[in-house]
Amino acid sequence: MWIKGGLIVDPASNIQEKADLYIKDGIIAGIYPGGSQKSDEMVIDASGLWVLPGLIDMHVHLRDPGYEYKEDISSGSLAAAAGGVTTLACMANTDPVNDNPSVTNYILDKARQVSKVRILPVGAVTKGLKGKELAEMGLMKKAGIVAVSDDGNPIEDSSLLRMALEYASTFGLTVMSHCQDRNMCASGVMNEGALSSLLGLPGIPPISEDIMVARDVLVSQYTGIPIHITHISTQGSVRIIELAKHRGVKVTCDVTPHHLLLTEDRVRTYDTNAKMYPPLRNEADRLSLIAALKGSLIDCIATDHAPHARDEKDLDFDIAPFGMIGLQTLLPSIMKIHLDYGIDFIRLLACVTAHPARIFGIDGGEIKEGSRADITLFDPEAKWIFTEQDVKSKSKNSPFFGQEFTGRVVQTIVQGKTVYSGN
Amino acid sequence: MTWPYKDLIAIHDLKREEIATILDMASSFKEISKRDIKKVPTLRGKTVVLLFYEPSTRTRLSFELAAKRLSADTTALSASGSSFTKGETIMDAAYNVMAMAPDCIVVRYPYAGIPRKMAQLLPCSVINAGDGYHEHPTQALLDMFTMKERFGTLDGLRVAIVGDIMHSRVARSNVYGLRKMGARVVLVAPKTLLPPGVDTWGVDVSAELDPVIPDADVIMMLRVQKERLNRQFFSGDREYSFFYGLNRARVEKMKTDAVIMHPGPMNRGVEITCDAADSARSMILDQVENGVAIRMTLLYLSLGGSVNVD
Numbered sequence: 001m002w003i004k005g006g007l008i009v010d011p012a013s014n015i016q017e018k019a020d021l022y023i024k025d026g027i028i029a030g031i032y033p034g035g036s037q038k039s040d041e042m043v044i045d046a047s048g049l050w051v052l053p054g055l056i057d058m059h060v061h062l063r064d065p066g067y068e069y070k071e072d073i074s075s076g077s078l079a080a081a082a083g084g085v086t087t088l089a090c091m092a093n094t095d096p097v098n099d100n101p102s103v104t105n106y107i108l109d110k111a112r113q114v115s116k117v118r119i120l121p122v123g124a125v126t127k128g129l130k131g132k133e134l135a136e137m138g139l140m141k142k143a144g145i146v147a148v149s150d151d152g153n154p155i156e157d158s159s160l161l162r163m164a165l166e167y168a169s170t171f172g173l174t175v176m177s178h179c180q181d182r183n184m185c186a187s188g189v190m191n192e193g194a195l196s197s198l199l200g201l202p203g204i205p206p207i208s209e210d211i212m213v214a215r216d217v218l219v220s221q222y223t224g225i226p227i228h229i230t231h232i233s234t235q236g237s238v239r240i241i242e243l244a245k246h247r248g249v250k251v252t253c254d255v256t257p258h259h260l261l262l263t264e265d266r267v268r269t270y271d272t273n274a275k276m277y278p279p280l281r282n283e284a285d286r287l288s289l290i291a292a293l294k295g296s297l298i299d300c301i302a303t304d305h306a307p308h309a310r311d312e313k314d315l316d317f318d319i320a321p322f323g324m325i326g327l328q329t330l331l332p333s334i335m336k337i338h339l340d341y342g343i344d345f346i347r348l349l350a351c352v353t354a355h356p357a358r359i360f361g362i363d364g365g366e367i368k369e370g371s372r373a374d375i376t377l378f379d380p381e382a383k384w385i386f387t388e389q390d391v392k393s394k395s396k397n398s399p400f401f402g403q404e405f406t407g408r409v410v411q412t413i414v415q416g417k418t419v420y421s422g423n
Numbered sequence: 424m425t426w427p428y429k430d431l432i433a434i435h436d437l438k439r440e441e442i443a444t445i446l447d448m449a450s451s452f453k454e455i456s457k458r459d460i461k462k463v464p465t466l467r468g469k470t471v472v473l474l475f476y477e478p479s480t481r482t483r484l485s486f487e488l489a490a491k492r493l494s495a496d497t498t499a500l501s502a503s504g505s506s507f508t509k510g511e512t513i514m515d516a517a518y519n520v521m522a523m524a525p526d527c528i529v530v531r532y533p534y535a536g537i538p539r540k541m542a543q544l545l546p547c548s549v550i551n552a553g554d555g556y557h558e559h560p561t562q563a564l565l566d567m568f569t570m571k572e573r574f575g576t577l578d579g580l581r582v583a584i585v586g587d588i589m590h591s592r593v594a595r596s597n598v599y600g601l602r603k604m605g606a607r608v609v610l611v612a613p614k615t616l617l618p619p620g621v622d623t624w625g626v627d628v629s630a631e632l633d634p635v636i637p638d639a640d641v642i643m644m645l646r647v648q649k650e651r652l653n654r655q656f657f658s659g660d661r662e663y664s665f666f667y668g669l670n671r672a673r674v675e676k677m678k679t680d681a682v683i684m685h686p687g688p689m690n691r692g693v694e695i696t697c698d699a700a701d702s703a704r705s706m707i708l709d710q711v712e713n714g715v716a717i718r719m720t721l722l723y724l725s726l727g728g729s730v731n732v733d
Contacts, residue, residue, distance in 0.1 A: 194620025198435070200535035200557025200592060203619055269543075270536030315512055318534040318555065 001416060002039060003375065006046025010053055011350035012366035021051065023373040026415035031369060046377055049410060052349060053367050054086025054117075054374030055331060056356040058176070058254055059151070059230055059302035061323070062088075062119070065106060066095025071307035071394045073107065076327070077115040079305070079392040081420035083327040084376035084409040086117050087364055088305075089356075092124040093152045099124035099135035101143035108144050116419035117412075118374070120146040120362065125164045125175060129153040132160075134167055141171045146360040149176035151230065152277075156182065158215060165225040174359055176228045179212035179237070180277070189318055191264040191279045199267065201317060204279050210236030217244040217251050226250035228359055231304050233259045233278035235288040242297055252359055254300035254351075255289050257326060257333030258399065262286075266399055272313045272320035274399040276306065293351075294343050299359065301351040303330050307395030325393045329386060331378065332405035339406060373416040382408040426724040430542035430549045433558040434599040442567070442600055444730055445720055449568050452723070453716035455492055466495035469726055472525040473499040475552070476513065476532045481687055481711060482552050482562070486529050489718035495526075495726075517541050526726055530554070548725040556590045562686055563596030565717040567604060569710050570641055573682060578605035583635045585611040585667055586645030586694055587656075589618045593686045594645060598624055609635055611667065615656045632667050636676045643684040644669050644694045660693050670696040674704065682706045 003021040008031070010016075022030035030036075057080065064072040071079075080088050090107065092098035098107065104121050111119040123140035125148045127133045137148055148168050155161045155177070168175050185204045190196050192203025213229055217240060220227040232238065232253050244251045258276065263283050266274040274280060292298045306323025313320050330352065338345045357365035364372045385404050388396050412420035427441075434442070455463055471490040475483050483499065490497040500520070511519075513532065520528060527548040530538050535557035542549040553559040571577055582601055588594045588610050601608050602625050609627040610617065621628060629635050636642065647663060657663050664670075669683065677683075683695075683705045691697055700707065724730070 192619045194623045197589075197595075197618035197620045200555045200595065205619075270540055311512070314514055316532070316534040317536045 001041055002036065002043045003046050003051055003377070004036065004043055006049045006051035006377065008051045008367055009346055009349060010367040011346050012053070012354040013368060014346065016346060021367070021375070023416045026373050026417070028367060028369055028371050028373050031367070044377070044411065048379070048381070050378040050380055051367070052084070052376045052378055053353045053365050054376050054412065054414065055084050055352045056087040056365050057085045057303050057305065057327065057330060057352065058089050058300055058356045058360070060088040060090050060305040060327065061093065061307065062090040063307060064094065064110070065103070069394070070309050073110045073119065074114040075392065075394045076305070077111070077117045077119065079325065079327040081116040081412045081414070082392045082409065083329070084331045084378065084412050085327055086374035086376065086412060086414045087120060087362070088117060089120045089122050089146055089360065091122050091149060091151045093129055097124050097128050098122070098140070099127050099129070101136060101139040104140045104143035104145055117414055118364070120144070120360070122146065122151070122176065123148045125150040125155060125168070126160070131155050131157060134164060137168055137173055138171045141173055145173070146362060147174045147176050147228070149178065149230070151176065151178045154178050154180040154182060154212060158219060161216065162219050162223060165219060165223050165227060169225045172361065174226060174228050176230045177216050178231070179209050179216060179229055181208040181211045184208035184211070187318070189275060189279070190267050191281045193264070193282060195264050195267070199270070201267070206234040206236055206281060206285065209234050209278055210240060213237045213240050217241065217249050220251055221247070221249045224250070226252065229253040230302065231256050231259070231278055232298070233281050233285060233289070235285050238288045238292045238297065242292070245297065252299040254302040255293065255298050256304050257301060257330055258324065259286065260289055260293065260337055261333055262399060270317045271399065272315070272317055273324055273397045273401070275317060275320055275322055276304070276324050277322040290337070290341055293337070293348070294341065296347070299351065299355045301330070301334060301348070302356070303327055307393050308397050309395055313397050323397065325391065325395060325398050328390060328392065329398065329400045329405070331376070331409055332386070332407055335380065335407035336405060373413060375413040376409060377411040378407060379410045380407045382406070384408050424730040426728065426730055429725055431560050431721055431725060432539050432542055432549065432551045434560045434563050434596045435558065437603070439603045442564070442603060445564055445717070445724070446568050446571055448730070449713070449716045449720045452719040453713065455719065456712070456715055461492050462494060463492065464494045465723060465728070466490065466493040466726060469495040469526040470524070471495045471497045471527045471529060471722065472520050473497060474516070474520065474528055474530045475499065475501045477553070479531055479552070481714065482531065485711070485714040486552060486718050489715050490722055492715070493719055493722060495722065513537050514540065514544070517545060521545050521547060527722060550721060550725060553592055556592050556595070558596045559592040560596050561714070561718055561721060562593050563600045564721070565710055565714040566597055566643070566684060566686070567600050568713050568717055569684065569706050572713070573706065574640060577601065580606040580640050581609070581638055582606050582641040582643060583609045583611055583639040584643045584645065585632060585669070587616045587648055588612050588621070588645070589616045590648060591645050597643070598626055602626070609639070611635055613657055613667070632673065636673055637678065640678065640681050641684055642669060642677065642681065645686070646688060647690050647693045664693055668694055668696065669699045671698045674699050674702055677704065684710060686710070
């Protein structure tokens with residue numbers, strides 16, 4: 001199969017040039033910058049399109065097993081494919097929790113049967129995500145997990161976090177940490193500040209995140225073991241991570257598209273689609289995240305795709321669950337950040353390709369001879385409005401409905417096979 | 424002139440002139456309750472549903488009497504506070520009520536935002552009777568009406584609001600309203616009970632009650648919510664009463680014509696002693712009386728009444 005006439009954008013090799021790609025047996029078999037000879041094989045005309053390495057989303061909730069009414073491996077993978085995401089890491093907060101190899105095997109077996117994209121499970125750090133006893137990280141690693149995280153349930157016990165880092169590194173696994181001092185959040189449902197007081201909603205103070213980010217980098221520094229902080233949202237987190245990186249701490253982090261593009265202002269109408277953890281913060285926080293992205297302080301962009309059923313989201317703001325879907329708006333959001341803030345597209349693209357691949361220690365996320373033929377074709381000019389009808393997930397909870405985007409995924413290819421075709 | 428809103432959700436939404444109009448009109452509605460026959464046909468044929476998802480005596484009774492004195496038909500529905508998260512959602516309940524064609528829904532709800540949502544989604548009038556710690560607009564209007572009756576104007580009036588400001592919808596609605604009407608507001612509370620961003624409210628804040636008393640025209644005491652204790656907001660009743668309770672000694676330091684208000688229900692002996700609550704300065708029962716007039720005014724306006732009434 002050929003992909004001809006497109007502009008190859010590959011952060012790993014820092015290449016942006018027109019070239020034809022030849023794909024054979026699910027592998028990129030050849031890259032021809034000068035164009036290529038005729039052939040009888042199938043040709044995809046990519047003229048006017050950008051040819052990108054398939055995206056890697058480090059932080060997704062597939063809800064399978066246990067909450068298949070919100071999403072399952074099949075529907076989640078469809079949403080990923082439609083978003084140009086060819087690899088995703090799914091979090092362990094399922095029912096049962098992915099804290100042992102049989103759950104890992106279930107996910108991978110089902111993925112082999114129904115998934116359009118590559119699914120890499122993230123195992124739990126502690127049994128049942130309870131923050132008490134370490135989970136079977138080694139056996140889960142053998143079964144196929146790429147990282148460990150108690151996402152959704154912050155590890156409160158600092159000694160346990162230290163053990164988790166040391167134990168995980170024994171098996172070559174990275175810990176992804178969800179930073180939240182629960183006691184400081186109490187019943188909070190939105191960013192704490194003048195707006196939460198105006199709306200009468202309990203606040204989540206930014207410092208409840210900062211404190212845990214600070215603790216995590218200190219534990220990482222003390223043990224010398226890398227840690228990945230997921231979904232940072234505050235100026236404080238940015239400053240702490242900046243300081244830590246300058247001092248050589250092996251800390252990496254990701255940010256979500258919604259924290260880069262939206263603020264707490266979106267909560268004014270009590271729209272529960274704008275209720276997520278961490279909460280949307282204020283404009284100063286948002287701009288500090290943009291600046292950190294610009295300064296390459298933030299390593300990755302991940303969606304924290306968190307499907308919830310309509311009846312759950314239709315509850316009061318105080319009670320409705322935290323989270324929004326994000327797989328299909330990931331790449332358009334990145335394009336918007338590129339256009340609005342003048343950050344090179346290729347650098348932003350690295351945050352969803354080469355960087356997550358490096359942190360997980362996996363192949364993919366690049367376009368080079370011999371690598372996986374995971375390719376996303378992207379029309380950089382297409383203007384479109386994201387609506388509920390576009391959603392491939394089982395759940396339709398997004399604050400981006402009605403948002404106009406520039407740039408749209410046209411076709412998604414996983415190991416040489418087309419798994420999504422737009423038009 | 425017609426009233427521009429079908430709903431009343433928040434004092435924050437109202438302009439100064441609109442608040443002034445409500446306060447002016449309330450006097451004529453108050454007169455109705457003093458008649459021998461306490462009923463006018465103004466809202467005959469209209470249906471008002473009271474949807475109370477939180478315990479209430481004063482507010483619910485007040486709305487019910489207000490509607491009845493205007494000849495509206497009323498029916499009240501209260502839900503037990505704990506079952507709604509598992510069972511029918513509030514919006515389902517609202518759509519079901521709507522299917523029976525009420526003209527107005529008066530709603531009290533333990534969480535913020537639901538009255539606003541109902542107002543947006545339902546064609547009938549929605550009046551907020553208190554939502555979480557967002558707003559309690561009719562309480563603030565009756566408080567302002569009571570102050571205006573007593574002092575003639577709200578402009579320049581010095582009002583101290585004392586207690587759990589953070590979790591108080593009454594305080595929020597009063598602050599927004601009083602500020603718009605030109606009153607000077609001072610909030611008195613331990614720092615743990617002040618809301619985030621209070622510095623943007625255009626009010627003074629004092630951690631001590633005693634220095635505030637000699638200057639205040641109105642001292643409004645808020646109920647101490649004992650359920651807050653488990654979140655470590657303060658140490659207990661004893662210390663709270665000592666620093667923030669209104670007692671005889673403090674009442675004696677008040678200005679000659681200054682008054683005491685309380686939205687109820689009171690914790691006698693905690694935020695207010697009996698001799699303060701029952702003193703000649705106490706406007707607490709005037710507040711309750713005026714509540715009916717204010718709610719008659721709002722039912723009338725929300726259900727399409729004209730502003731120039733006499």
